[in-house]
Amino acid sequence: KAGVTQTPRYLIKTxxxxxxxxxxxISGHRSVSxxxxxxGQGLQFLFEYFxxxxxxxxxxxxxxxxxxxxxxRSEMNVSTLELGDSALYLCAxxxxxxxDTQYFGPGTRLTVL
Amino acid sequence: SQQGxxxxxxxxxxxxxxxxxxxxxxxxxxxLQWYRQxxxxxxxxxxxxxxxxxxxxxxxxxxxxxxSKKSSSLLxxxxxxxxxxxxxxxxPIIKAAGNKLTFGGGTRVLVKP
Numbered sequence: 001k002a003g004v005t006q007t008p009r010y011l012i013k014t015x016x017x018x019x020x021x022x023x024x025x026i027s028g029h030r031s032v033s034x035x036x037x038x039x040g041q042g043l044q045f046l047f048e049y050f051x052x053x054x055x056x057x058x059x060x061x062x063x064x065x066x067x068x069x070x071x072x073r074s075e076m077n078v079s080t081l082e083l084g085d086s087a088l089y090l091c092a093x094x095x096x097x098x099x100d101t102q103y104f105g106p107g108t109r110l111t112v113l
Numbered sequence: 114s115q116q117g118x119x120x121x122x123x124x125x126x127x128x129x130x131x132x133x134x135x136x137x138x139x140x141x142x143x144x145l146q147w148y149r150q151x152x153x154x155x156x157x158x159x160x161x162x163x164x165x166x167x168x169x170x171x172x173x174x175x176x177x178x179x180x181s182k183k184s185s186s187l188l189x190x191x192x193x194x195x196x197x198x199x200x201x202x203x204x205p206i207i208k209a210a211g212n213k214l215t216f217g218g219g220t221r222v223l224v225k226p
Binding site: 004006031033035042043045048050055056058088090092094097099100101102103104105106107109 | 143144146148153154155156157158161201203205206211212213214215216217218219
């Protein structure tokens with residue numbers, strides 16, 4: 001089976017712009033989660049989608065949003081970018097529940113100038 | 114705040130030696146997962162240990178779990194230069210309906226040839 005894929009791999013934006021990141025989960029996986037990784041804050045949970053519904057949400061401002069499509073692919077959007085949004089954004093997929101292993105994609109490196 | 118805390122934060126060993134790192138967590142769990150990350154790339158799942166298991170092996174990896182002490186350890190035996198990476202423990206939030214992993218700060222391991 002193909003692994004989790006994320007596009008684009010690298011992105012450079014300027015403050016105030018918005019960005020959309022995409023994640024394709026492993027075939028058959030219905031849960032998709034997003035994480036932000038920065039040197040200062042480490043790995044932080046953004047949100048999780050399951051069957052096109054947001055099932056969990058982390059402590060991020062409303063500028064961060066996401067959605068999931070019927071084929072389980074997911075997108076996350078960050079509006080009005082700030083310098084502090086520069087990070088590695090990781091997507092993970094799993095079969096369904098927290099009892100299942102989460103498999104991560106290679107990440108999207110976002111740089112905000 | 115992070116659920117897990119790894120110890121040590123960094124570890125430098127010679128090839129062939131064993132590497133041990135520890136993870137402590139705060140709340141009840143139903144499983145604990147270990148991941149490896151090479152230099153800013155995605156996370157690779159190493160092993161999942163359930164709360165009713167005390168020890169688990171996978172190749173050169175040995176994981177222990179002590180739920181009474183809320184701690185886990187990861188042992189890499191006969192280390193290789195390719196084991197150079199950051200290692201993270203992660204636990205699902207048991208009260209969350211779905212998937213929401215919280216990560217420790219990681220242990221950076223350097224294996225010198």
